[in-house]
Amino acid sequence: MRAGIVFNPVKLSREQLAPQVETAQPLDWSEPAWFETGAEDGGEAAVREALDAGVDLLIVAGGDGTVRVAADLVTGTSVPLAIIPAGTGNLLARNLGIDVASLRAAVRTAFEGEEREIDLGELELEAPDGERSRHAFAVMVGFGLDAEMIEATDDDLKQRVGWLAYVNAAGRVIATLDKVRVQVRMDDGRTVRQTVNTMVIGNCGTVTNGIVLLPDAAVDDGKLDIALIRPRGARGWLQVIGYIARNNLLVTKVLRRKGRLGRQRTGAALGYGQAQRTVARLEEPRVVQVDGDVVGEAVALRATIREDALRVRVPKRRTLLGPPA
Known part of the structure; x- marks a missing residue:
């Protein structure tokens, strides 16, 4: 099993995320693949690259715009989406009950949470x-x-x-x-x-x-x-x-x-x-x-x-x- 982590460096850096991911990720999982978003496409290229890499879990760390792009592209695949809220509103995360104040809790939910089908x-x-x-x-x-x-x-x-x-x-x-x-x-x-x-x-x-x-x-x-x-x-x-x-x-x-x-x-x-x-x-x-x-x-x-x-x-x-x- 392998996670693909798409992150917006303006919102949350890899250096901030990596220690939390290392602590929360199951021991039998492979090293995660990291994909940095670009300012010109809202993260679309990074999400596509992650999905093309065949990851088993797509983790998106960013604001509502990056989450929206990822949600659209992952639809129709078998890959679940996990959200690390790092924006101003973090609206989908709030509506799903994901902790928007604790990076540690959000990362743990990404790996240990249950899956839910939403519209x-x-x-x-x-x-x-x-x-x-x-x-x-x-x-x-x-x-x-x-x-x-x-x-x-x-x-x-x-x-x-x-x-x-x-x-x-x-x-x-x-x-x-x-x-x-x-x-x-x-x-x-x-x-x-x-x-x-x-x-x-x-x-x-x-x-x-x-x-x-x-x-x-x-x-x-x-x-x-x-x-x-x-x-x-x-x-x-x-x-x-x-x-x-x-x-x-x-x-x-x-x-x-x-x-x-x-x-x-x-x-x-x-x-x-x-x-x-x-x-x-x-x-x-x-x-x-x-x-x-x-x-x-x-x-x-x-x-x-x-x-x-x-x-x-x-x-x-x-x-x-x-x-x-």
């Missing part, structure tokens, strides 16, 4: 000039507040203060965020026309700093979760904040996990939906983000789900031991 989203965009592009996503895509915030985030500030740089950017863009008329169709349902300023399509529900944005989302339910954010003035934004705050209350999370809380209800400022396929057409182009990376402007998008497309290593579930009944 992978696929997004097709139509640019204003008619050109089309395809993007895999593991977490969320969308336009509006999240995309504009990401585009406005200062990279130097992000290096210094992490996710707080997004808060700074959000405060600058929210006041000038324009609404757009959009036609949305989910699966074979009717086309709905609404005026929104943000649309989010997610395979996962948790975003930066553990905030739950899509409370009904599950990474392995074969569905995409959709949120249409349509506040009217300051009062509308307060309603949106109220919805999100309620979804992040501990009691709400516990009740939802135990199945005692029904599906999220649609409100005046925030609407929810679920589908395997979602098509949206915008009257005006908007910037679109894919798993935290801005990929350009679009006037139309189509998102679909690939069910159980990816095998990932996640922490082992704890077994609670107690006295016999």
Whole structure:
């Protein structure tokens, strides 16, 4: 058995990783193969090289962009993916319960964790000039507040203060965020026309700093979760904040996990939906983000789900031991 380790040296160096890998790797495994990502392709060449080398486990140490590239390329192979979170958001790792604060714990999960099959989203965009592009996503895509915030985030500030740089950017863009008329169709349902300023399509529900944005989302339910954010003035934004705050209350999370809380209800400022396929057409182009990376402007998008497309290593579930009944 042999692991292939794809690492982004800007995020995490080989010198930092190697001692942890040496400690966690099983004694009967061969020496791991190391593949450094390049800045020009988001890690695609390194991932392809690792898979071509015939590794038995693909370990990716980097941010959400590198993880997304690896998830797309490893799909359809028999090679499981392990994630060493080393970015600002680490969104897929958070949604899978991987420790984003401890390098040692993440590396141990890579070698000792259990395998889980999860879904992978696929997004097709139509640019204003008619050109089309395809993007895999593991977490969320969308336009509006999240995309504009990401585009406005200062990279130097992000290096210094992490996710707080997004808060700074959000405060600058929210006041000038324009609404757009959009036609949305989910699966074979009717086309709905609404005026929104943000649309989010997610395979996962948790975003930066553990905030739950899509409370009904599950990474392995074969569905995409959709949120249409349509506040009217300051009062509308307060309603949106109220919805999100309620979804992040501990009691709400516990009740939802135990199945005692029904599906999220649609409100005046925030609407929810679920589908395997979602098509949206915008009257005006908007910037679109894919798993935290801005990929350009679009006037139309189509998102679909690939069910159980990816095998990932996640922490082992704890077994609670107690006295016999």
